Amino acid sequence: xxxxxxxxxxxxxxxxxxxxxxxxxxxxxxxxxxxxxxxxxxxxxxxxxxxxxxxxxxxxxxxxxxxxxxxxxxxxxxxxxxxxxxxxxxxxxxxxxxxxxxxxxxxxxxxxxxxxxx
Numbered sequence: 001x002x003x004x005x006x007x008x009x010x011x012x013x014x015x016x017x018x019x020x021x022x023x024x025x026x027x028x029x030x031x032x033x034x035x036x037x038x039x040x041x042x043x044x045x046x047x048x049x050x051x052x053x054x055x056x057x058x059x060x061x062x063x064x065x066x067x068x069x070x071x072x073x074x075x076x077x078x079x080x081x082x083x084x085x086x087x088x089x090x091x092x093x094x095x096x097x098x099x100x101x102x103x104x105x106x107x108x109x110x111x112x113x114x115x116x117x118x
Contacts, residue, residue: 003080003083003084004061004065004066004077004080004081004084005021005024005065007076007077007080008024008065008068008069008077012073012076013069013070013073013076013077014069014070014073015068015069015070016068016069016070016071017068019068024064024065024068025064027063027064028060028061028064028065029060030064031059031060031063031064032056032057032060035056035059035060035101036052036053036056040103041103041104042056042103043103047103047107047108051087051107051108052108054087054088055088055101055108055109055110056101056108058085058087058088059100059101059110061081061085062081062096062097062099063097066078066081066096066097067097074095074097075095077096078095078096078097081096082096088110089109089110090110091109091110091111091112094112098112098113098114099111099112099113100113100116
């Protein structure tokens with residue numbers, strides 16, 4: 001988180017709406033809590049818990065920290081995130097914001113949003 005936060009707060013990045021560090025952390029925690037709930041689709045025992053937590057945290061991180069940046073910085077921030085988070089399999093070369101956490105498959109994975117829109 002620190003590396004991405006450093007990038008967001010640097011002169012290389014700007015936010016669409018200015019945030020405080022605590023706001024980003026609270027957003028991450030709220031999203032993480034939802035993604036780890038049965039109402040989201042998490043079923044205890046279906047996935048390896050450690051692997052699922054890694055994907056759930058990554059998803060929450062993307063949708064709290066990474067999306068706070070202006071869209072013109074998404075590609076750069078995506079590279080920062082992919083470099084910082086190594087415990088998940090990143091699909092193709094799109095930005096991290098292009099994927100959702102699929103809990104319907106046999107293993108947790110990131111799937112492109114376009115698969116839900118067609």
